[in-house]
C-alpha cells in the first residue's frame with residue numbers, strides 16, 4: 001500500500017492536480033485496449049517535465065512501488081496495465097512539440113504528443129511523418145516508440161523504429177540517458193536507442209523523442225478492390241509484390257470487418273463481398289502512374305470482383321480512416337473482441353487466410369480478419385463473450401494452433417502490438433529458451449530492482465499473473 | 478447472465494444496460510472529441526473513463542460513489558462520443574441514465590426536492606403555468622435561477638453565474654404559443670400537413686424563430702398545425718435525471734400529435750427533436766410499439782425535413798451575407814444531421830457559407846451545465862468563439878435555442894461583431910412576404 005507521506009511527497013513534487021489516488025481515478029487507469037485485463041494501480045501521476053518523471057521515479061523506488069509508464073492506453077497487449085499495482089505514470093501531459101527542424105528534417109517532441117498531432121504539425125510545414133498506427137488519433141509518440149508501432153504505411157515506409165533518431169529518457173537506476181540524436185549516422189557503442197524502441201516500458205521511461213521526417217510524396221493513387229474470396233485477395237497481394245511494386249499501403253478487410261465498418265462509416269462498402277484491399281501507391285507522378293497501371297493489371301489478372309480508384313484526396317483519406325476503425329467497429333458485434341497480431345512472410349498470406357478460416361470452423365468461432373496485408377501482418381479477431389468460459393477456451397485453442405502454424409512458416413507472434421501480458425506464453429516458443437535468457441539479462445542490467453513495468457513480456461511463473469490469465473478478468477486490491 | 482445480475486450496484490429502476498457498457502473496447506477514439514476530457518485531461522472525465530465507471534458499478538467493483546454522480550453531471554451530454562465511437566457505445570446516454578440513478582443514491586434535501594419538483598414536475602409540464610410565471614419577470618430569474626440557487630446551492634456555482642444568467646437573456650416578447658394560429662394554410666400547391674412541435678424555450682425566448690419556421694413551412698406548401706396543448710418535450714427532465722416525468726410528457730405528446738392526423742412532426746429546436754426521436758427508447762416499456770414506431774417515423778428536424786423534401790427555391794430573395802454554421806450537439810451528434818443545414822444555407826441566393834474549424838465541437842451551454850460549471854463553460858465557449866472569429870463571417874448560424882443563448886452571450890462578452898441567428902431566420906429572410 002502506498003503511504004500517505006509518499007502521496008504528499010508526490011503532490012509536492014508534481015503538484016496536486018497531477019497526482020490522483022481516488023478509487024475512481026485508479027479504476028479508469030487500470031486498463032488499456034486489451035480485453036479482459038484490469039488491475040488497479042495505487043496512485044496515478046501525470047508529470048509535466050523530465051524532472052517530475054525523475055522525482056516520481058525516486059519516490060516509487062523508495063516506496064518499492066512498481067512503476068508503469070502509460071501513454072493513451074490504446075495498447076493491445078496489456079503493456080500499460082499495472083498487474084502488480086503500484087504507480088501508473090501517465091505521460092499525456094508532456095505533450096509539447098519542442099522543435100521542427102526543417103534543415104535537418106527532424107522533429108523533437110515530448111512523449112505525450114498525439115501521433116496525429118505530430119503528423120499535422122509537420123504537414124503544415126510541408127513535411128511528412130510516415131508511421132500511422134490505426135490508433136493515430138489518440139495514441140502517443142511515447143507509446144508508439146515503446147511498442148515500435150507499425151501502421152497503414154508500413155509496407156513502403158517502415159515502422160516507428162525507422163524514424164526514431166534520438167531518445168532521451170530515464171533509466172530505472174534514475175540516470176538520465178541520451179541516445180542517438182540528429183546525426184543521420186551514429187555507431188558509437190551499443191545501440192541503446194534500438195533497445196529502447198519496442199521495449200514496452202520495461203527498460204526506461206522515454207521523455208523526449210527526435211524523429212526523422214521525409215518529404216511528402218508528390219502524388220498518390222488509391223485503389224479499392226473487392227474480392228469474392230479472401231484467398232484471392234491474399235494472392236493479389238503476393239502478385240503485386242512479385243511484380244516488383246511496393247505500394248505504400250496494402251490493407252485488407254474480410255466480410256465481417258467490411259460490414260462492421262460500414263455500419264459505422266456508411267460510405268457504401270459492398271456488404272456481400274468476401275474481402276477488400278485498400279491499395280495506395282505514392283511517390284513522383286511518373287512512376288506512380290506506371291505503378292498504378294501495373295497494380296490494376298494484376299488486380300484484373302487475379303479477377304478482383306470490382307476495382308475502384310479514389311477520385312479525390314478526401315475520398316482516399318476517408319477510405320484509410322474507415323480502415324483505421326476496423327478493430328473498434330468489430331467490437332459492435334460482440335461484447336468481447338480478442339485480437340491477435342499474427343504476422344507471416346508475405347508469400348504465406350493466402351495460406352494464412354485459409355488457416356484462419358479452417359480454425360474458425362474447427363473451434364466454432366466467429367472471426368473477423370483485417371490487417372496490414374502488405375506486411376503479412378494480420379489481425380484475426382475472435383468475436384466472443386468473456387462471460388462464456390467455454391468460448392474463451394476455444395478462442396485460446398484457436399490462437400494456439402494458429403500461432404503454431406505461423407511460427408512454422410517463419411512468422412512472428414507479434415508484428416506490432418508487442419508481447420506485454422497477452423503473448424508472454426508465445427514469446428518463448430518463438431525465440432527459444434536461450435533468447436528469453438538473454439532478453440531477461442538485458443532487462444536485469446537495465447533494471448536490477450525490477451522497478452519498471454514488472455510482469456510483462458516474460459513468463460516468469462508469477463502466481464499473481466497466472467491467476468489473472470486463468471480468471472481472464474480480475475481486479476487486484 | 479440474467480438482467481438483475483448485471484445491475485450490480487445500480488438501483489433496478491432506470492439502470493444503464495450492462496450490454497451497452499460492455500460494448501466499449503476501450504480503443505480511445507472518443508477521447509479527442511470529448512470537451513470535458515479536453516478540459517481536464519483526466520481519464521475519468523472522458524467517455525471511455527465514464528463507461529468504465531458505469532461498468533465498475535455494474536460489476537460491483539465500485540459503489541455508486543459521489544465521484545460517479547459528479548461525472549454523470551459533469552458530462553455535457555453533448556454526444557460527441559457517440560458520433561466518434563465505431564463500436565456504437567453511447568457514453569453520454571449512459572451518463573444521462575446515471576443522473577437519474579444519482580437521485581436515488583443522493584436524495585436532495587427537502588428544499589431542493591421541492592424546488593426540483595416544482596420546476597420539473599409542475600412548471601415545465603404545464604405550458605400555461607410556465608408562461609404565466611415568466612410573463613411578469615424573466616424566465617431564468619423567476620424559475621431557473623431561484624431553482625438553481627436552492628437546488629444546487631449557490632456556492633457550488635462558479636463565480637459570476639448570476640451575471641451570466643442575467644446577461645444571457647434576450648429581450649422578451651409575448652410567448653408565441655398564444656399568438657400562433659393552430660392551423661396555418663399551405664401556400665401554392667399543397668405538399669402535405671405538418672404538425673409543428675413548438676418548444677418551450679422557442680415560444681418564450683425566441684418566438685421570432687418559430688414564427689419564421691411556420692412561415693417557411695407554409696410558403697413551402699405545407700399546412701401547419703401547432704397543437705396548443707403541446708407540453709415540454711421532456712429533455713430537461715432527462716437531463717436532470719427525472720425519467721418518470723419525462724415518460725409522462727412523452728406519452729402525452731405522442732398521443733396529442735398522433736391525434737392530429739399529420740404527415741410529419743417537425744421541430745426547429747434541436748434539443749426537442751433529439752428528445753422526440755428518443756421517445757421510442759424512453760417509452761419502450763410504457764407504450765404500444767406500433768404507435769411509437771408510427772410517431773418516430775414522422776418526427777423530423779426542420780432542416781432534415783426541408784432538405785429531404787427539397788426546398789422550393791423559386792422567388793427566393795438574395796441574402797448577401799457571409800455566415801458560418803455552428804452545429805448544435807443535439808442536431809449533429811444526437812440526430813446525425815450535419816449536411817442538411819448546410820445544404821439549405823447554400824440554396825439561399827447570395828449567401829456565403831464559411832466553414833469554421835471544429836464546427837461540431839460543443840459551445841458549452843448544455844442545458845444548465847453552463848451555469849453549474851460556469852468557468853469550464855467559458856473555456857469551451859472560448860474555443861468555439863476563436864473558431865468563429867477566424868472565419869470573419871458576419872452571421873453565426875445555429876439551430877438550437879440553448880446554443881443560441883450561449884453564443885449570443887459569448888459574442889457580446891467578447892465584443893465580436895457577429896449576429897447570432899437561427900437557420901430558420903436566415904431562410905425566413907430569403908422568403909418573400
Ligand SMILES: Cc1cc2nc3c(=O)[nH]c(=O)nc-3n(C[C@H](O)[C@H](O)[C@H](O)COP(=O)(O)OP(=O)(O)OC[C@H]3O[C@@H](n4cnc5c(N)ncnc54)[C@H](O)[C@@H]3O)c2cc1C
Pocket residue numbers: 032033068069070071072073074075076078079080091111132133134135138139140141142143144145146147148149150151152200201202204205206207324325327328416417453503504505
Ligand atoms: C483501434 C486501434 C488500432 C490500432 N492500430 C495499431 C496499428 O495499426 N499499429 C500498431 O502498431 N498498433 C496499433 N494499435 C495499438 C496501439 O495503439 C499502439 O501500441 C500504440 O503505440 C500505443 O500507444 P499509447 O500511447 O496508447 O500507449 P500505451 O498503450 O499507453 O502504452 C503502450 C506501452 O508503451 C509503454 N509506454 C508508453 N509511453 C511510454 C514512455 N513515454 N516511455 C516508456 N514506455 C512507455 C507502456 O508502458 C506500454 O507498455 C492499435 C490500437 C487500437 C485500439
Ligand code: SF4
Pocket residue numbers: 328331500501502503504505506507508524525528558561562563564565566568
Ligand atoms: S466508447 Fe467507443 S470510442 Fe470510446 S473507448 Fe469505448 S469503444 Fe472506443
Ligand code: SF4
Pocket residue numbers: 510511512513514522523524527551552553554555556557558559568569570572
Ligand atoms: S457526451 Fe460529451 S461530455 Fe459527455 S462523455 Fe460524451 S463527449 Fe464527453
